[in-house]
Amino acid sequence: MTPAPIAVALDAPDLETAARWAALVTPHVSTVKVGLELYLRYGPDVIASVRGASGVQVFLDLKLHDIPNTVAGASRAVSRLRPAILTVHAAGGPAMIRAAVESAASNTQIAAVTILTSLTEADLSRIGLAGPADDAVRRLAALSVEAGATALVCSPNEVSALRAEVGAGITLITPGVRPTGAAMQDQVRVATPEQALADGADLLVIGRPITGAADPGAAAAAIAASLRRHVP
């Protein structure tokens, strides 16, 4: 069976736990995501540990955000790890995004994070982005694609508008995914996995609803099966 288009966020405090989660979920999902907690604790070695023997795609979520020269150096530094996806913040601007794209390995997609799924419209207004989240997401998406990003991160609430804006060739990645009845935790702009996929997402980022389950492998398999049932 083809693995579901899910990136499991391995936000674990230690490498053993992350590698165990990765091994449990990889039969069911296409991708595992390494974020700041693991990367800052263990460095590049963490990538090989979670990739394991399965050869699952690794999404390196470092959310780079700095001047273009610094981001180019960081993107070059991780290119030998061959992540399938590397994140940068779209708010770093077009020159920074272009620098990340030009310095990345040829088979690494640069994904520009538009507006974090943990932010409300009141938060956006306080940081100077007044108006609906959709507007800011669309503006950031347009400049990111123009700068060469081939993937965008947005909430499931914005994915259909963004798909209409950027067309089929751009990979749309949505965190902020919660199965019906799951706790929102620190996520704000959320939808169910089935809704996110039906609205046009290419890859769903799901962490705690899977990794917090008693059996992460079974939780991943259940979401994958539900996606196959509801969004053929």
Ligand SMILES: O=C(O)c1cc(=O)[nH]c(=O)n1[C@@H]1O[C@H](COP(=O)(O)O)[C@@H](O)[C@H]1O
């Ligand atoms: O870039 C991301 O992956 C990301 C962007 C965003 O806007 N919101 C967001 O939650 N994420 C990441 O997606 C994952 C979501 O995890 P859960 O909330 O546990 O499902 C975390 O690893 C976040 O770092």
